[in-house]
Amino acid sequence: MAQHLAFGISVLLLAIASSYFIQQFFKCPVEHRSNSEKVAERTSWLCSGNVSTDRVCRFKNLCYSSRLDKFVAIGVSSTEEKSLMKSELGEALSLTSVVDMKYTCDIVSSSASAIQNGKVKIKFMDGKYLIFARFVEGNLGHFIHDEMIPIYQTLFLHHKAWNPGAITLMLFDRGDVGTFRDLYSTFTDNPILQKVDLSFEEDNTITCFEDAIVGLSKETVWFKYDFVSPEGPVMNTTATWEHINNFTEHVRARLAIYPNCNGDDFGIIFRRKTNRIIVNEDEIIRAISEEFGLKIIATSLEENSLTDLIEKASCAKLMIGVHGALLMLMIFLQPQSVVLELFPYGIIPDYKSQYKTLASLPGSNIEYVRWRNMDETNTVTHPENERYFGGIAHLQKETQNKIIESSEVSPKKRLSNPEWRFRLYQDTIVDIPAITKLLGGTYLRKGTQTRKDQSRFFDLIGSVYVFTVRAVKQLMSKTSPNSQLNTNRKRALKTTVITYGN
Numbered sequence: 001m002a003q004h005l006a007f008g009i010s011v012l013l014l015a016i017a018s019s020y021f022i023q024q025f026f027k028c029p030v031e032h033r034s035n036s037e038k039v040a041e042r043t044s045w046l047c048s049g050n051v052s053t054d055r056v057c058r059f060k061n062l063c064y065s066s067r068l069d070k071f072v073a074i075g076v077s078s079t080e081e082k083s084l085m086k087s088e089l090g091e092a093l094s095l096t097s098v099v100d101m102k103y104t105c106d107i108v109s110s111s112a113s114a115i116q117n118g119k120v121k122i123k124f125m126d127g128k129y130l131i132f133a134r135f136v137e138g139n140l141g142h143f144i145h146d147e148m149i150p151i152y153q154t155l156f157l158h159h160k161a162w163n164p165g166a167i168t169l170m171l172f173d174r175g176d177v178g179t180f181r182d183l184y185s186t187f188t189d190n191p192i193l194q195k196v197d198l199s200f201e202e203d204n205t206i207t208c209f210e211d212a213i214v215g216l217s218k219e220t221v222w223f224k225y226d227f228v229s230p231e232g233p234v235m236n237t238t239a240t241w242e243h244i245n246n247f248t249e250h251v252r253a254r255l256a257i258y259p260n261c262n263g264d265d266f267g268i269i270f271r272r273k274t275n276r277i278i279v280n281e282d283e284i285i286r287a288i289s290e291e292f293g294l295k296i297i298a299t300s301l302e303e304n305s306l307t308d309l310i311e312k313a314s315c316a317k318l319m320i321g322v323h324g325a326l327l328m329l330m331i332f333l334q335p336q337s338v339v340l341e342l343f344p345y346g347i348i349p350d351y352k353s354q355y356k357t358l359a360s361l362p363g364s365n366i367e368y369v370r371w372r373n374m375d376e377t378n379t380v381t382h383p384e385n386e387r388y389f390g391g392i393a394h395l396q397k398e399t400q401n402k403i404i405e406s407s408e409v410s411p412k413k414r415l416s417n418p419e420w421r422f423r424l425y426q427d428t429i430v431d432i433p434a435i436t437k438l439l440g441g442t443y444l445r446k447g448t449q450t451r452k453d454q455s456r457f458f459d460l461i462g463s464v465y466v467f468t469v470r471a472v473k474q475l476m477s478k479t480s481p482n483s484q485l486n487t488n489r490k491r492a493l494k495t496t497v498i499t500y501g502n
């Protein structure tokens with residue numbers, strides 16, 4: 001009871017014969033016990049952050065109606081209560097951490113009498129929930145920045161050291177649980193629930209959560225996408241490397257990754273198999289080994305498990321990749337490591353600055369350098385690709401020519417712009433003297449590395465090349481082409497305070 005009062009709002013228990021409700025319960029999708037004593041409590045909440053920008057609220061007995069696709073606050077019925085609710089919770093509850101993204105769920109109020117007179121049936125979910133939605137599915141970079149670190153921070157803010165057995169994550173979008181289940185398991189031992197688990201045949205049933213946080217903290221978000229203004233760093237972000245280090249420590253501990261970095265120093269290069277390929281990757285590996293005495297290991301999502309990638313990133317001195325999602329793994333690097341991001345021809349690095357921004361957050365001890373291909377003869381274009389991967393064959397000849405002739409993609413409307421995709425999915429021949437020079441100005445040269453016997457490294461790199469090509473999943477794509485999310489994210493529902501069932 002003391003815990004309930006901590007929510008700061010008076011909790012009104014309604015006098016309801018619990019025996020009546022017991023018959024009304026439906027089986028939960030997972031093993032959450034029903035608790036008839038609690039179902040009719042008034043919904044209460046405690047919020048942090050600014051209503052219009054970064055509000056995250058934790059609720060006691062918040063309900064959800066699948067039929068209305070709205071949250072329902074129980075026992076909020078007078079005009080005063082409704083207006084208080086509106087001022088404290090805002091227009092609707094934001095479900096993501098993504099800046100400027102209007103992905104919300106309305107919250108409506110219900111008098112308690114609707115429940116009392118049996119018009120509404122309740123399925124009660126015991127325990128602690130975190131309810132949120134995703135922005136881009138299946139992209140590791142988005143996953144870590146938009147979801148994983150914010151989930152960690154939200155749970156840290158509300159539950160401090162939580163017990164993973166006690167938290168259930170609930171994905172409030174219509175996508176699949178997706179590719180990166182392993183990382184969800186760092187937060188919870190329970191199955192991941194989805195919105196679809198809350199729909200019932202009898203559509204007058206609502207689901208009530210004993211204790212639920214809705215939405216994700218924006219405290220750790222450092223990059224915003226172009227919903228309102230061009231993509232770029234979040235101004236005055238509160239994100240720091242202390243947040244990031246806390247998160248990565250948590251992930252390593254939960255995945256039982258205890259890197260032993262005492263062996264030979266090495267770097268990693270991210271290898272893409274089907275697009276945005278580094279044509280002369282082998283030569284880069286050789287040149288860096290010669291120049292800096294550093295063994296370079298080629299890795300990819302197809303060939304390495306996520307755990308393996310995290311383990312490698314946790315000891316690597318250097319991380320090299322063409323702009324793409326895997327570079328987000330730089331959060332796992334040790335201090336005094338170096339990141340080299342490569343940009344294909346025509347792409348302006350300043351408009352894709354999530355990794356540069358990350359490396360410059362307070363507390364960073366990562367050195368970031370980037371190289372952009374300015375030489376058209378060093379690019380391999382793929383006009384014949386599917387459109388999603390930058391193909392332009394479907395366009396009129398004149399438009400195709402314009403795209404092929406342009407040397408720089410306009411920063412405007414990038415995602416829907418075929419020219420942007422055309423350039424992003426080029427393969428690149430990297431200028432090796434240029435990148436060795438760049439890297440020569442970093443920690444790699446500043447005495448933290450010692451030049452080692454070069455012949456030894458030639459032996460080592462020889463072993464690096466043995467890889468098999470597997471069917472490639474499009475894990476690193478920017479957006480899912482036909483995702484329900486794309487429709488949902490445009491929704492900006494207004495709050496309509498209605499009285500449910502009465």
Ligand SMILES: *[C@@H]1O[C@H](CO)[C@@H](O)[C@H](O)[C@H]1NC(C)=O
Pocket residue numbers: 050051052053
């Ligand atoms: C909340 O955010 C809005 C919109 O950004 C801003 O106008 C307002 O001043 C903020 N309020 C507080 C208390 O920070």
Ligand SMILES: *[C@@H]1O[C@H](CO)[C@@H](O)[C@H](O)[C@H]1NC(C)=O
Pocket residue numbers: 235236
């Ligand atoms: C960021 O902080 C600076 C200095 O405190 C302030 O002038 C500026 O308005 C802030 N920008 C945003 C977008 O909040």
Ligand SMILES: *[C@@H]1O[C@H](CO)[C@@H](O)[C@H](O)[C@H]1NC(C)=O
Pocket residue numbers: 156242243246
């Ligand atoms: C990082 O974790 C420590 C230990 O739990 C905590 O005291 C600190 O406040 C956390 N830092 C941030 C920025 O959340």
